[in-house]
Amino acid sequence: MMFQTLTLCCLALVTGIAANTVSTNATDCPQFCAAIYRPVCATDGKNFKEFASDCNLKSDNCRRERNNVAAYAETDSAWCSSELVDNIHEKMGSFKLDREECFKPCSMIYQPICVTNGKYRAHLSNVCLLETFNCALQATGAQPTELLRVLRDSTC
Known part of the structure; x- marks a missing residue:
């Protein structure tokens, strides 16, 4: 009985942790991007930043949007270069x-x-x-x- 109770508590804890790490958006943020360098210049309206690829830009924007921070929009590469x-x-x-x-x-x-x-x-x-x-x-x-x-x- 003690073992079953302990097992249920552990499952509840793991389920609670997993529930907090699952994306709340319709799509998950990319966790890993291919190591292919295709630079993308983007701006959030104030700052300009160069990302290694579109995937890196998408991943950063996903995290920024979850934190209610303005997303980066792709712009002319000359702003960054x-x-x-x-x-x-x-x-x-x-x-x-x-x-x-x-x-x-x-x-x-x-x-x-x-x-x-x-x-x-x-x-x-x-x-x-x-x-x-x-x-x-x-x-x-x-x-x-x-x-x-x-x-x-x-x-x-």
Whole structure:
């Protein structure tokens, strides 16, 4: 009788522990992800983070959602792979912005954009300045992948 009671108590304890470790969501959080490196850049609206794979992102988001923390959403990989700089012209090397073929009047209206070339990212005061930068880069023989592109229509 004592053995049966002890056995029932142990089963109740194990069942209680198992019940607390089972997912409360419709699907379980991935516990193990394949060791394949396919980086994914994501943001939670404030921070940017690079995950080793989609599986790692899904697993992290599952835990974050259970803790009522904002989930990460996949975004452009340049947010995670590029360095934020104050002066992108200085960082990209010596090329002349005041080339005759690139000269065009730009308005003085400040409408900041965040741009990147994959290596660096910075904000420029408006789209017209971006076009001037890209024209000057092309005139110096830059490849299309080295040109600046817009990451978002505001500051970085």
